[in-house]
Amino acid sequence: MSTPHAILIALLEKPSSGYDLARRFDRAIGYFWHATHQQIYRELGRMVEAGWVSVVEDETAAATRKKVYCVLPVGRNEVARWARETAVGPDSRNVFLLKLRADAVIGPLGLAExxxxxxxxxxxxxxxxxxxxxxxxxxxxxxxxxxxxxxILKAGIRTQEMWLAWAEEVTPLLDEAAAR
Known part of the structure; x- marks a missing residue:
């Protein structure tokens, strides 16, 4: 997944200001796709330039001159293209698993904490x-x-449950190494 596409999907769900969008990433979307506030604002600017989104001033917040971003048809088409054409692969970037592999080769590295x-x-x-x-x-x-x-939420729940069960199995192995 790319950050621009995650933003477009969020805006398709609900047109938002950059601030409101960043808060939504912090509260919901960020559980499965992380983006910093700076990344979100930078991508919004690029998407406006690309013609994927438009900006309108929120008339209800005239004092703040709040800008609301809305997805244009070309942006909707880009999301559809991306969803159809982007291959999904396994996430091989789990750093802790890589650290465990190093622990298995080198010896106890103090990973229990x-x-x-x-x-x-x-x-x-x-x-x-x-x-x-x-x-x-x-x-x-x-x-x-x-x-x-x-x-999507149930996938997150099940993933967390599975990961926690796995971590509970690994904990004694790291505790034993720490005791040596």
Whole structure:
């Protein structure tokens, strides 16, 4: 996935100011695609130049001269093209797994504390996902779009649950190494 496409998708869901978009990335989208506020603003400028989005001043916020970004048809077409043509591959960039491989070859590298932090972060993320699930997907009937968004959230929940179970299995191996 590329940051411009993640931004376009977010804007297709809801036209937003750069600030509001950055907050949405912090609160929701960022759980599976991270972008800094600076990256978001930079990409918005590029997308305006490319003709993918337009900028309109929010009349309800005239005092702040808030700019709202809206996806143009060519931007929608770009998202469709990207979704059809971009191949999905395995994420081989997990740094901690690479560190574990180094630990396996070199010997104990003191990774137990880092794993504990990752477990704590994973538990916090899972709790956040569960809160979103209860808040946003408790209705008896969901639209197709809501069902797809819920499917994405469930993938995150299951990924966190699986990762936490795996991490609990690895913890004794790192604790044993630390005891030596």
């Amino acid at each position: 880092e794993l504990v932090k990752l477990i704590d972060d994973g538990r916090a993320r899972l709790a956040t996902y569960r809160a979103i699930e209860q808040r946003d997907f408790g209705a008896a009937s969901l639209t197709r779009g809501q069902q797809l968004q819920y499917a």
